[in-house]
Amino acid sequence: MITKRKNHLLGDVIPVIIIAAILIVLKEFKLISTSRLLILQYIGLYSIFVLGINMVNGYLGIFSLAHAGFMASGAYAAAISSKYFFKESWMFPLILLFGGLIAMLIGLIMSIPSFKAKGDYLAIITLGFSLIVQSFLQNWRFVGASKGINNVAKFTNIYWVYGCLLFAIIIVRKFINSKYGRSLKAIREDQVASELVSVDVKRAKTIAFAVSAFLIGISGALLVHLLGYTSPSAYGYTNIVDGLVMVYLGGMGSITGSIVGATLWQILIQTLKNLGTWRWVVGGGLLCVIMIFLTNGIFGNKELSDAIHAIRKYFSRSKTNKTISEETTK
Amino acid sequence: MLLQQFINFLQLGSIYALAAISFSMVYGIAGLVNFAHGSVFTIAMYLLFYASTLLFKITSATWGVFVLSLMIASLGTSIVAILMERIAYKPLRNAPPISVVVSSVGVGMLLEYLALNLAGSKAKRMPNLIPDITIDIAGTTIPLFKIMIIVIAFIAMIILSLLVRKTQLGVAMRAVSQDKTAAAFMGIDSNRVITYSFIFGAVLATIAAGLYGSAYSIFAYNVGDTINWWSFIAAVLGGIGSIEGAVLGGFILGGINVIAPMVLPVSSYKDIVAFGVLIFVLLIKPTGLLGKNAAEKV
Amino acid sequence: MNNEAIVSFKNVCMYFGGVKAIDDISFDVDEGQVFGIIGPNGAGKTTIFNVLSGIYKPTSGDIYFHNRRINNLPPNYITGNGITRTFQNIRLFENQTVLDNLKIAHYSHIRYGIMDVIFTSNRFKKEEERIEEESLAILDFMNLTAYAEQKAGALPYGAQRRIEIARALSCKPEVLLLDEPAAGMNPVEIDELNQLILKIRNQFNLTVLVVEHQMRLVMEICNEILVTNFGRKLAIGKPNDIKNNPEVLEAYLGKVKSNE
Numbered sequence: 001m002i003t004k005r006k007n008h009l010l011g012d013v014i015p016v017i018i019i020a021a022i023l024i025v026l027k028e029f030k031l032i033s034t035s036r037l038l039i040l041q042y043i044g045l046y047s048i049f050v051l052g053i054n055m056v057n058g059y060l061g062i063f064s065l066a067h068a069g070f071m072a073s074g075a076y077a078a079a080i081s082s083k084y085f086f087k088e089s090w091m092f093p094l095i096l097l098f099g100g101l102i103a104m105l106i107g108l109i110m111s112i113p114s115f116k117a118k119g120d121y122l123a124i125i126t127l128g129f130s131l132i133v134q135s136f137l138q139n140w141r142f143v144g145a146s147k148g149i150n151n152v153a154k155f156t157n158i159y160w161v162y163g164c165l166l167f168a169i170i171i172v173r174k175f176i177n178s179k180y181g182r183s184l185k186a187i188r189e190d191q192v193a194s195e196l197v198s199v200d201v202k203r204a205k206t207i208a209f210a211v212s213a214f215l216i217g218i219s220g221a222l223l224v225h226l227l228g229y230t231s232p233s234a235y236g237y238t239n240i241v242d243g244l245v246m247v248y249l250g251g252m253g254s255i256t257g258s259i260v261g262a263t264l265w266q267i268l269i270q271t272l273k274n275l276g277t278w279r280w281v282v283g284g285g286l287l288c289v290i291m292i293f294l295t296n297g298i299f300g301n302k303e304l305s306d307a308i309h310a311i312r313k314y315f316s317r318s319k320t321n322k323t324i325s326e327e328t329t330k
Numbered sequence: 331m332l333l334q335q336f337i338n339f340l341q342l343g344s345i346y347a348l349a350a351i352s353f354s355m356v357y358g359i360a361g362l363v364n365f366a367h368g369s370v371f372t373i374a375m376y377l378l379f380y381a382s383t384l385l386f387k388i389t390s391a392t393w394g395v396f397v398l399s400l401m402i403a404s405l406g407t408s409i410v411a412i413l414m415e416r417i418a419y420k421p422l423r424n425a426p427p428i429s430v431v432v433s434s435v436g437v438g439m440l441l442e443y444l445a446l447n448l449a450g451s452k453a454k455r456m457p458n459l460i461p462d463i464t465i466d467i468a469g470t471t472i473p474l475f476k477i478m479i480i481v482i483a484f485i486a487m488i489i490l491s492l493l494v495r496k497t498q499l500g501v502a503m504r505a506v507s508q509d510k511t512a513a514a515f516m517g518i519d520s521n522r523v524i525t526y527s528f529i530f531g532a533v534l535a536t537i538a539a540g541l542y543g544s545a546y547s548i549f550a551y552n553v554g555d556t557i558n559w560w561s562f563i564a565a566v567l568g569g570i571g572s573i574e575g576a577v578l579g580g581f582i583l584g585g586i587n588v589i590a591p592m593v594l595p596v597s598s599y600k601d602i603v604a605f606g607v608l609i610f611v612l613l614i615k616p617t618g619l620l621g622k623n624a625a626e627k628v
Numbered sequence: 629m630n631n632e633a634i635v636s637f638k639n640v641c642m643y644f645g646g647v648k649a650i651d652d653i654s655f656d657v658d659e660g661q662v663f664g665i666i667g668p669n670g671a672g673k674t675t676i677f678n679v680l681s682g683i684y685k686p687t688s689g690d691i692y693f694h695n696r697r698i699n700n701l702p703p704n705y706i707t708g709n710g711i712t713r714t715f716q717n718i719r720l721f722e723n724q725t726v727l728d729n730l731k732i733a734h735y736s737h738i739r740y741g742i743m744d745v746i747f748t749s750n751r752f753k754k755e756e757e758r759i760e761e762e763s764l765a766i767l768d769f770m771n772l773t774a775y776a777e778q779k780a781g782a783l784p785y786g787a788q789r790r791i792e793i794a795r796a797l798s799c800k801p802e803v804l805l806l807d808e809p810a811a812g813m814n815p816v817e818i819d820e821l822n823q824l825i826l827k828i829r830n831q832f833n834l835t836v837l838v839v840e841h842q843m844r845l846v847m848e849i850c851n852e853i854l855v856t857n858f859g860r861k862l863a864i865g866k867p868n869d870i871k872n873n874p875e876v877l878e879a880y881l882g883k884v885k886s887n888e
Contacts, residue, residue: 063431124563124612131559182735185728199732241439277443277451280446284435288440295425
């Protein structure tokens with residue numbers, strides 16, 4: 001029979017409380033160094049970024065390279081808003097929202113090419129978009145041209161980062177478990193068949209791009225207010241590649257995978273830091289190895305809950321096997 | 331003035347075209363967006379740099395050095411390309427296309443930063459590979475290297491198109507690019523053909539690097555990034571897998587790069603124009619200018 | 629034009645370059661009929677379905693559904709408003725569970741918006757519950773309950789055929805288009821399929837259009853048959869008339885008889 005998987009309040013709320021408690025203890029009692037704390041913030045921030053990318057590249061299955069452009073728009077919009085309008089620290093939520101919304105607006109526009117273009121052609125359009133945004137920022141005096149914006153208030157702290165991550169996880173999960181999320185997965189598998197079972201493909205794509213850009217925009221806003229500055233050079237090829245690596249490392253179309261991908265990659269980059277530039281050599285090699293041995297990323301399109309489910313099943317089966325074998329030996 | 335700009339356009343266009351073909355070869359035949367291709371270009375630049383610097387210590391025959399260092403560099407990049415294909419792509423032949431792309435991102439990163447660590451981050455200056463002479467055409471002074479770049483690029487393109495059209499290997503390549511399974515039924519060893527496409531790609535990238543080095547001389551470890559994206563764009567603009575398309579795309583980008591700075595207030599807006607043209611073309615003809623429109627089968 | 633008709637084609641042509649996939653085809657389908665379309669390979673049968681479901685826009689001519697012209701409507705709109713199809717080569721969402729395959733197809737008549745999703749409103753919960761129940765009911769009706777939680781791609785061929793029909797039914801159609809539903813079936817299975825098609829029609833008050841090669845299916849359950857050859861209409865009529873139509877015999881059935 002079908003067992004309905006209800007959202008377990010306990011299963012969801014308790015881990016959140018535990019993680020929150022750990023973070024508070026770590027920060028307030030200064031149990032870890034500032035640099036480690038910074039890594040934790042990077043992990044949280046890039047998890048949001050990757051969740052956003054995953055909406056389009058994972059669930060919708062489009063090979064998009066627009067994330068650098070979305071992050072840049074979110075970061076710049078937020079930086080401008082905090083420099084000129086929302087100067088107080090209590091206005092930080094407004095700043096984040098503003099960054100997210102501006103990115104979302106641009107995401108809505110960027111969904112239009114995806115109605116018609118496909119595959120590598122769409123990849124190049126989205127790449128073009130990202131590089132146009134970068135080029136535009138490099139030449140726009142108002143935002144400091146190639147020098148970027150400096151002296152941005154450092155509002156971001158670990159609570160804001162993980163608060164936003166929690167928000168991002170909830171949003172993504174809600175969308176994925178709705179008719180929109182199901183449409184995305186259907187389009188990923190067979191767009192024509194989706195249209196012929198009444199799925200509104202354009203609408204689904206628009207929503208995917210909007211949510212994606214919104215989350216990426218928020219991550220950009222967090223990043224600017226963490227570093228205190230931003231410059232166009234941060235949103236070029238490296239940013240595009242970084243995003244791709246984290247998404248496909250963790251697994252496409254998986255919330256757990258997004259977080260694991262972001263975590264592993266950030267830890268890897270940070271721990272390899274004393275290798276200097278050699279770390280990119282090691283990192284690149286590792287990426288190849290992972291792809292060869294874990295073709296679909298670490299989590300594939302599975303979630304942590306699926307893994308726990310499978311492990312439980314495995315143990316209960318081995319138990320019954322044991323009893324059977326014991327009986328037969330008797 | 332106008333003639334000079336026209337020569338500049340031809341020069342840049344032919345470099346882009348060569349780079350785009352080298353990218354498109356692998357793209358069309360192996361069906362892989364090779365993000366590591368730019369690194370092959372970078373390696374070619376360094377090999378050319380070291381080989382020619384070394385050779386110039388022995389002799390001063392510029393043309394001899396040029397040809398010999400091209401050969402050395404081609405050999406080196408071919409070996410890199412073969413290894414790359416064997417180690418990082420072949421095991422993934424039956425995997426989802428995206429994991430190959432990610433793998434190529436990894437290879438690209440590895441090679442690029444390997445170059446950085448081995449050769450240092452300081453920009454290098456390529457020795458003059460083409461004799462530094464100027465000639466007069468209709469009252470305009472034009473450096474010889476510009477003419478030679480265009481001539482060499484065209485010769486390379488003609489040889490390549492003859493190879494693809496007239497030889498058995500060329501036929502096999504076209505077959506594999508259209509349908510691997512059907513090609514296998516006809517007794518074509520697609521693995522071998524794909525390896526050849528990587529070698530061709532590497533050699534063409536090396537020639538493009540030689541021409542690029544002659545034209546711009548200063549380069550650093552990340553020289554391949556820009557070339558990679560531009561050739562990607564040129565290949566897609568013209569239609570993936572089509573050699574003629576890659577050439578067309580390359581020249582269009584060359585044209586934009588030369589014309590846009592003359593018209594626009596800020597020269598770096600040319601990137602925006604190039605991408606704008608690209609997006610516009612793809613929105614109207616989603617498979618590129620010379621790409622075939624594949625009808626959706628239901 | 630017959631005003632009673634639920635679906636009608638009026639001088640519809642569909643050309644691909646120089647190829648005339650459909651050439652000037654007109655016919656009416658009455659409500660509640662099982663309407664067969666037969667013809668040799670390449671006769672334009674599937675193309676009729678493709679223009680009817682909106683994937684292709686006809687080169688000329690008009691298509692009516694309930695006397696409303698539907699030529700230029702997008703496929704998802706046509707599907708959501710009453711004409712749903714299955715595919716010759718099965719096109720399920722193979723990596724999704726059977727239940728999710730059906731839920732996806734409920735899209736057009738789920739009544740909640742983005743805000744309902746974000747706030748998990750009551751309407752969202754109710755609608756999700758409703759479509760789960762409805763999907764399970766359809767699975768039950770099609771004897772597929774056992775497969776509900778399994779990946780659609782991993783199931784046997786026969787089950788996949790039935791899942792495709794179940795998925796089409798989830799769109800709540802008035803007209804169901806079946807594209808060679810009996811492909812690869814033996815006579816016993818075809819008899820079962822015949823019963824199933826009639827059962828579905830009666831249960832869901834459907835009009836069924838079926839493209840088929842298998843005479844066993846067409847002759848037994850169709851009320852009316854359209855015969856096409858090289859994209860042109862060859863004949864239209866009751867199964868018995870078609871059987872005895874000399875032109876049809878010559879072009880199509882004659883060959884079949886000699887094979888038997």
